[in-house]
Amino acid sequence: MGRSYKVAVVGATGAVGRQMMACLEERKFPVAELIPLASERSIGKSVSFAGREIPVQVLNKDSFAGVEIALFSAGGSISKEYAPIAAAAGAVVVDNSSAWRMDPEIPLVVPEVNPQDIALYKKRGIIANPNCSTIQMVVVLQPLHAAAKIKRVVVSTYQAVSGTGQKAVDELAEQVRALFNSQEVKKKVYPHRIAFNCLPHIDVFQDNGYTKEEMKMVNETQKIMGDKSILVTATTVRVPVFYAHSEAVNIETEKKLTPDDARKILSTAPGVKVVDDPAKNKYPMPLDAAGQDLTLVGRIREDFTINNGLNLWVVADNLRKGAATNAVQIAEILAKDYLK
Ligand code: A2P
Numbered sequence: 262m263g264r265s266y267k268v269a270v271v272g273a274t275g276a277v278g279r280q281m282m283a284c285l286e287e288r289k290f291p292v293a294e295l296i297p298l299a300s301e302r303s304i305g306k307s308v309s310f311a312g313r314e315i316p317v318q319v320l321n322k323d324s325f326a327g328v329e330i331a332l333f334s335a336g337g338s339i340s341k342e343y344a345p346i347a348a349a350a351g352a353v354v355v356d357n358s359s360a361w362r363m364d365p366e367i368p369l370v371v372p373e374v375n376p377q378d379i380a381l382y383k384k385r386g387i388i389a390n391p392n393c394s395t396i397q398m399v400v401v402l403q404p405l406h407a408a409a410k411i412k413r414v415v416v417s418t419y420q421a422v423s424g425t426g427q428k429a430v431d432e433l434a435e436q437v438r439a440l441f442n443s444q445e446v447k448k449k450v451y452p453h454r455i456a457f458n459c460l461p462h463i464d465v466f467q468d469n470g471y472t473k474e475e476m477k478m479v480n481e482t483q484k485i486m487g488d489k490s491i492l493v494t495a496t497t498v499r500v501p502v503f504y505a506h507s508e509a510v511n512i513e514t515e516k517k518l519t520p521d522d523a524r525k526i527l528s529t530a531p532g533v534k535v536v537d538d539p540a541k542n543k544y545p546m547p548l549d550a551a552g553q554d555l556t557l558v559g560r561i562r563e564d565f566t567i568n569n570g571l572n573l574w575v576v577a578d579n580l581r582k583g584a585a586t587n588a589v590q591i592a593e594i595l596a597k598d599y600l601k
Pocket residue numbers: 271272273274275276277278298299300301302303320334335336339425426427428
């Protein structure tokens with residue numbers, strides 16, 4: 262038996278933070294003590310963990326004394342400020358925000374793709390957890406890349422509101438309720454109504470016309486897969502789904518891969534489940550992906566407009582594999598290989 266660890270969860274009352282604690286519990290991560298941290302708004306609240314109610318503490322500079330692993334999901338500005346404080350106190354930070362992802366001194370890790378990069382955490386004490394849409398895409402791309410070298414990726418996403426946080430989950434539910442009761446629809450989180458709508462707008466617009474979410478998919482894919490030559494172009498869209506992101510992914514490879522080749526490769530790829538039987542109406546859907554940890558892939562078919570092209574439909578739970586599960590998997594590798 263290995264030892265157990267003092268673990269802090271920053272953003273413990275949020276959509277991802279709560280899922281992080283659920284994943285620690287489900288995956289039986291050896292937690293000696295759990296420190297749930299949030300803002301002053303959460304004073305008096307508690308979280309349930311391993312059959313106990315644990316009071317939430319207000320995050321401050323002294324929150325990390327004795328903490329060995331700190332899972333952060335309280336937004337970029339909190340991570341920018343507090344991840345170095347946690348690291349200086351001796352914790353290894355696994356950070357779910359975008360604050361550190363492109364820093365060359367900080368590893369950006371998807372355990373199925375580049376677990377070896379975790380070793381770089383020793384430099385700054387921080388490991389970045391990638392963007393949710395990027396994680397599920399690279400889990401599927403990596404084995405195909407290893408077999409046939411991917412040259413170019415064109416991806417369109419259909420992203421669930423839970424990626425924006427608990428307040429967006431509440432907003433979609435409230436808007437649907439208001440519409441069915443002929444009441445006024447209120448919007449606070451998104452610039453437009455999200456109920457029965459699609460917003461081609463995730464994160465902020467950049468000078469180049471893309472959104473920050475779209476550029477994350479470009480830059481993070483290259484960093485995680487360790488190959489700057491992979492060209493990626495993305496359109497990211499928020500859809501009125503609560504949990505699980507879907508992606509239409511088109512790839513061009515150097516070597517020819519038939520759909521059967523791809524299905525065969527993906528059927529043994531770690532973290533991937535092929536769901537691809539159109540004759541029986543079987544294909545990945547958010548309702549099936551939500552609440553579990555595998556990345557589902559289906560609708561695998563040839564792109565007849567180019568020589569070596571494939572189309573794929575990729576769906577995963579954005580709060581789990583796209584965030585919490587990936588972070589806990591990183592913590593598992595830390596415990597097994599580094600913090601013995
Ligand atoms: P709180 O509930 O106290 O506001 P979500 O992504 O679902 O919106 O959750 C965001 C998480 O980040 C929540 O747990 C939230 O805590 C936490 N958070 C937001 N701002 C701060 C802050 N200034 N200090 C500590 N935690 C914060």
